[in-house]
Amino acid sequence: MKFTNQSSPSLTGRRVLITGAARGIGAALADRLHARGARVAVAGLEPDLLAAVAARCGDAPWSVCDVADRDQVEAAVAHAVAALGGLDVVVANAGVAAQLPVLGGDPRVWDATLRVNATGTYNTLRAAGPHIAHRRGYALAVSSAAAAVNLPLLGAYSASKAAVEALGNTLRAELRPTGARVGVAYFAELDTDMTSRGFGTQAAAALIGKRRSASGLSGVTPLSAGIDALERGIARRSRRVVAPGWVGAVLPVRMLAQPVMDLLVQRGLARALEIARTEDAPLTTAQPAGEDA
Secondary structure, eight states, X not given: XXXXXXXXXXXXXXXXXXXXXXXXXXXXXXXXXXXXXXXXXXXXXXXXXXXXXXXXXXXXXXXXXXXXXXXXXXXXXXXXXXXXXXXXXXXXXXXXXXXXXXXXXXXXXXXXXXXXXXXXXXXXXXXXXXXXXXXXXXXXXXXXXXXXXOOTTBHHHHHHHHHHHHHHHHHHHHHGGGTOEEEEEEEOOBSSHHHHHHSOSHHHHHHHGGXXXXXXXXXXXXXXXXXXXXXXXHHHTOSEEEXXXXXXXXGGGHHHHHHHHHHHTOTTXXXXXXXXXXOOOOOSSOOSTTTOO
8 A cells, every 4th residue: 555645745846937937946956856856947136047947847837027027027937937847836936135224324225125036026926816826826924933033134034934834825815715725935044145135234243243143043054955945835825935944933922922032132232233334235136227226
């Protein structure tokens, strides 16, 4: 008699579109899902890196796509649907970060961060939603632990990821009659380019020192932990995906965690804000000409 693992449904044959897939979480997730038998399509800003990811994933369809450009997103979704013969899963993963003091910071960082993270996620879910609106369909919006517990210098990032969380929760209710499910992913610091670039600044060093932890609770988590969580979440069409595990415990008590975090970050904060107001920290992913902060 053959037994199957009911707790981890097969990914074989699932048709998956991943944005922000040139590197980091998106690239690693594409590799993992392809290895598990899924059929993937990838989209992002860096053509050479995207082509390499696509080649590793069985010559997967790929599109250069600025998720904040609605026409480009619609074209990328249409290309994926045509190449894969439909769509079962969309992972709205594309995102950027840069430090921003609310007072005295560069407002262009706010504009660029919301443009990619909030508007880009909306554009992705809007375009792909009709294609995954079936009983096997699943949309996953990649938010952050920063949506739940907010930190100094990350006002733009936290606000954008709170918007991503809200979009995911709203879409879940709206798609329920179709049988499709919607999840929201919450990560603390994973070992990616975004973490090293986003928190490798003088202001961050003044604030968090040798800990290199934006959460103040733990160090950087191996990327594999996040990809493991994503694989499970996509296979099960989970409502919530978290990594590392402690993030799941913080989410329900976010209103209690926030004042504790406010106290923990006070040491070095004044100096960090002073540095951040003059430090030219770029976005973690360069944007198309005319759109960068």
